[in-house]
Amino acid sequence: MSGSWEKTACILCECNCGLEVQLGGEGGRHFTRIRGDKAHPASRGYACEKPHRLDYYQNGPDRITSPLRRKPDGTFEEIDWNSAIREVARRLSAVRDEFGGDTIFYYGGGGQGNHLPAAYSAATRRAVGSRYRSNALAQEKTGEFWVNGRLMGAAVRGDFKHCEVALFIGKNPWQSHGIPRARVTLKAIAKDLKRAMIVIDPRRTETAELADIHLQVKPGTDAWLLAALGAVLVEENLIASSWLEEHVDDYEPVLATLGEVPISEYCEKSGVPETLVREAARRIGKAESVAVFEDLGIQMNRHSTLSSYLNKLLWLLTGNFGKKGAQYVPALLVNLAGGLDKIAGPAAKDKVTPVVGARVISGLVPCNVIVDEILTDHPKRYRAMIVETANPAHSLADSTRMREALSALDTLVVIDIAMTETARLADYILPTPTQYEKAEATFFNFEFPENYFQLRHPLFDPPDGVLSEPEIHARLCEALGAYTEEDLAPLHAAAAQSREAYIPVFFGTVLTNPKLAPYAPVILYRTLGPHLPPGLAPGAVVWGLVHQFAAAYPDSLRRAGFEGKGFEAPERLFDAILTSPSGIVYSVDEFDESWKRIKTAGGKFHAAIPELLDALGSLRTEEVGTGDRAFPFVLSAGERRSFTANTILRNPAWRKKDVQGSLRMSPDDAAQLRVTDGDRVRLTTKRASVEVPVEVSEMMQPGHVSLPNGLGLDHPNDGGERVQTGIAPNELTASEDRDWLAGTPWHKHVPARIEAVQ
Ligand SMILES: Nc1nc2c(c(=O)[nH]1)N[C@H]1C(S)=C(S)[C@@H](COP(=O)(O)OP(=O)(O)OC[C@H]3O[C@@H](n4cnc5c(=O)[nH]c(N)nc54)[C@H](O)[C@@H]3O)O[C@H]1N2
Ligand SMILES: Nc1nc2c(c(=O)[nH]1)N[C@H]1C(S)=C(S)[C@@H](COP(=O)(O)OP(=O)(O)OC[C@H]3O[C@@H](n4cnc5c(=O)[nH]c(N)nc54)[C@H](O)[C@@H]3O)O[C@H]1N2
Ligand code: SF4
Ligand SMILES: [Mo]
Numbered sequence: 001m002s003g004s005w006e007k008t009a010c011i012l013c014e015c016n017c018g019l020e021v022q023l024g025g026e027g028g029r030h031f032t033r034i035r036g037d038k039a040h041p042a043s044r045g046y047a048c049e050k051p052h053r054l055d056y057y058q059n060g061p062d063r064i065t066s067p068l069r070r071k072p073d074g075t076f077e078e079i080d081w082n083s084a085i086r087e088v089a090r091r092l093s094a095v096r097d098e099f100g101g102d103t104i105f106y107y108g109g110g111g112q113g114n115h116l117p118a119a120y121s122a123a124t125r126r127a128v129g130s131r132y133r134s135n136a137l138a139q140e141k142t143g144e145f146w147v148n149g150r151l152m153g154a155a156v157r158g159d160f161k162h163c164e165v166a167l168f169i170g171k172n173p174w175q176s177h178g179i180p181r182a183r184v185t186l187k188a189i190a191k192d193l194k195r196a197m198i199v200i201d202p203r204r205t206e207t208a209e210l211a212d213i214h215l216q217v218k219p220g221t222d223a224w225l226l227a228a229l230g231a232v233l234v235e236e237n238l239i240a241s242s243w244l245e246e247h248v249d250d251y252e253p254v255l256a257t258l259g260e261v262p263i264s265e266y267c268e269k270s271g272v273p274e275t276l277v278r279e280a281a282r283r284i285g286k287a288e289s290v291a292v293f294e295d296l297g298i299q300m301n302r303h304s305t306l307s308s309y310l311n312k313l314l315w316l317l318t319g320n321f322g323k324k325g326a327q328y329v330p331a332l333l334v335n336l337a338g339g340l341d342k343i344a345g346p347a348a349k350d351k352v353t354p355v356v357g358a359r360v361i362s363g364l365v366p367c368n369v370i371v372d373e374i375l376t377d378h379p380k381r382y383r384a385m386i387v388e389t390a391n392p393a394h395s396l397a398d399s400t401r402m403r404e405a406l407s408a409l410d411t412l413v414v415i416d417i418a419m420t421e422t423a424r425l426a427d428y429i430l431p432t433p434t435q436y437e438k439a440e441a442t443f444f445n446f447e448f449p450e451n452y453f454q455l456r457h458p459l460f461d462p463p464d465g466v467l468s469e470p471e472i473h474a475r476l477c478e479a480l481g482a483y484t485e486e487d488l489a490p491l492h493a494a495a496a497q498s499r500e501a502y503i504p505v506f507f508g509t510v511l512t513n514p515k516l517a518p519y520a521p522v523i524l525y526r527t528l529g530p531h532l533p534p535g536l537a538p539g540a541v542v543w544g545l546v547h548q549f550a551a552a553y554p555d556s557l558r559r560a561g562f563e564g565k566g567f568e569a570p571e572r573l574f575d576a577i578l579t580s581p582s583g584i585v586y587s588v589d590e591f592d593e594s595w596k597r598i599k600t601a602g603g604k605f606h607a608a609i610p611e612l613l614d615a616l617g618s619l620r621t622e623e624v625g626t627g628d629r630a631f632p633f634v635l636s637a638g639e640r641r642s643f644t645a646n647t648i649l650r651n652p653a654w655r656k657k658d659v660q661g662s663l664r665m666s667p668d669d670a671a672q673l674r675v676t677d678g679d680r681v682r683l684t685t686k687r688a689s690v691e692v693p694v695e696v697s698e699m700m701q702p703g704h705v706s707l708p709n710g711l712g713l714d715h716p717n718d719g720g721e722r723v724q725t726g727i728a729p730n731e732l733t734a735s736e737d738r739d740w741l742a743g744t745p746w747h748k749h750v751p752a753r754i755e756a757v758q
Helices: 081-099 116-127 142-152 182-191 206-210 222-235 241-247 252-259 263-270 274-286 304-317 367-374 399-408 469-479 485-497 499-511 517-527 537-552 554-559 568-578 591-597 610-621 667-673
Strands: 006-009 018-024 030-036 068-070 076-078 104-108 132-134 165-169 196-200 213-215 290-294 384-388 411-416 428-431 450-453 584-588 633-639 663-665 680-684 689-696 704-708 713-716 722-725 750-756
Touching: 068 081, 081 104, 081 384, 081 411, 081 428, 081 469, 104 116, 104 367, 116 384, 116 469, 116 517, 116 537, 132 367, 142 304, 165 274, 165 304, 182 196, 182 206, 196 206, 196 222, 196 274, 213 274, 222 252, 222 263, 222 274, 222 304, 222 610, 252 304, 252 610, 263 274, 290 304, 304 610, 367 399, 469 517, 469 537, 485 499, 485 517, 499 517, 499 568, 517 537, 537 554, 537 568, 537 584, 554 568, 554 584, 568 584, 663 667, 663 680, 667 689, 667 750
Parallel strands: 104 132, 104 384, 165 196, 165 290, 196 213, 384 411, 411 428, 633 704, 663 689
Antiparallel strands: 006 018, 018 030, 068 076, 068 428, 450 584, 633 750, 663 704, 680 689, 680 750, 713 722
């Protein structure tokens, strides 16, 4: 097939830019050319430097091509799929029967580009009676989710394409992207004299370089800075008073609390000159529209939930919602932040974890409490765990304790393509095709007013010995006796006839039957899947999602051009999805559509969140800095750079530069330590001590050092020996260092000590 361009997408960050690729090389199993796909609705031909290295994913080291079972001596043996499924089902049902299904914990379900596993695993989770789950969102976004839930019962995004002012808080989109065509969008804002960019980051990042105003905070002091910004809005009367009166309940207590903020003192604490803070507040207050993106710099930091709240108050008090260039609520095919409507309003009670009693937000257990939910003799401790398309032994805080916890489980099942740090601790490893060997899709579809979806087609045949996630979940459900062949017979018969015939049978016999409804995803895969075009069976669950979407958002679907009576519109959309390998626009909205998606009782924002207004008050007596003379530096553990991509690519050779992943340090600190580029230093936190090469960087301010994310994986070298490249950041972090409300980690604020190495 060499020579023809195939459609797919990049899987290295949440943008999932559309790609065109050519295949070739040995056995035709390599990517030979890669370029952006102009027909992709969101990325429109854009791609950064990383996808050109995707062959390192497709042909990575440590690929697993047979189910593996741990032997008593700790090594693995290959087993056949029937034994693997039977034994996993038997071990999980034994745990369920003895201790309850709520002791079976599920982690993962999706990486940066593959979200179908989460949809299918829902069936397996129900089949084993599991009630607790989590994924990486619970170490970044759950604090923000909770604030969104309380404020309006829905999650928002910012419209950077149209905004007058773009505000990035602890976010470096030049490297981490997160908005479509990030570098093009950033440059467009920077070039336009009528628009402005404001960046809050302790580093002079690539994004900060382009900004009109860079508020270079001291690390970990955002809460003071954001409080000061809000207070200036109030003091200088830059708030949208009549808008607030119309759209926001109980904003007076917010104004009163912000009115008491000692602005000068808080500016000083955050290290930013008051004149610059006032300039930024005025630019925000006077703009036609402001779009805001907060990310890990505050979400993985001290006061993360409070900072999210203070951030949201900035755009709320200035009326930046539900209009062009401001915050919006997208029309989602799948809501990754589900359940926020249930926490709208102060009366709502949060679900909590069985051992620690930590808040479960959006159905997710805080990542930092997982170790404590396992390493205890509490009767409801998690005893078994399924990890799917995630690498928590590397990506969650406190790797040493995490490994201990994973090893303490009665049963650990890992579903992955590769022998990862987590897989190595498993009792069973169930291997899958890569994302280019099966149909896959992402639910990171957050665009507005047009939103899009892409069902990617498989490009390569999978190796013998692997099974796709939907096939694994269907087999597990069947081994667990979730449904019978008899249950499926009418669905098979209808599907063989036509989709038109299938609709009433599926809705009539599956969704209305409480015995079968929980297994709807795998039932769709089993019965509708075989009748989809070759290779697209994993897309069967999307058919169900499309029907749900059509019922919830009929107008958005119609405006996207999908019309018709009854089920015609969703059926047309599904056909279009199957036949549009570059992706398709499924939703078109008016700018004020977001108002209808506020889920509070009265349809208004609830501005006052008493817990967080109290926390805002407590800032007065809190100190900035690490507060520990033994650890005077602040380490940000996990910076996004041009060649980092979580742990998706295991071969370090994919990195074109800085293969070892240097510790970035300010010129002042380097001079004090008498080190220069490439010199090694000893970096010590309360958890661990490592040696790492230094990069002296003008980006850094004194007292702040930064390590890249995703490094420290081990892999076979040319001689077949396993070596580790770079520092695994979570060897250095501690699970107890987390937000009091959402449990999100303080990865960007790790107290550290640095010594030169002779
Ligand atoms: N190249 C690349 N891109 C990626 C990824 C990747 O691995 N590599 N991963 C993707 C994923 S999973 C995610 S979640 C996103 C994350 O995207 P980002 O959040 O943008 O990424 P980070 O570099 O982790 O952190 C952003 C910034 O926070 C700043 N920061 C550190 N401490 C503080 C502080 O105290 N206050 C403030 N205001 N800022 C601070 C850092 O200097 C950094 O510039 O990136 C996605 N994109
Ligand atoms: N200290 C520190 N820790 C961090 C961060 C930080 O900034 N600092 N960032 C955090 C963030 S924001 C995130 S999102 C997490 C990411 O961490 P994780 O959620 O653990 O995800 P990934 O590292 O992306 O791992 C993806 C896994 O999926 C596997 N995989 C790839 N394709 C497939 C497939 O098709 N099927 C299956 N079944 N498996 C597949 C890969 O082999 C890999 O093991 O890391 C977090 N950890
Ligand atoms: S922005 Fe993200 S999805 Fe797009 S090409 Fe770069 S890494 Fe891939
Ligand atoms: Mo992430």
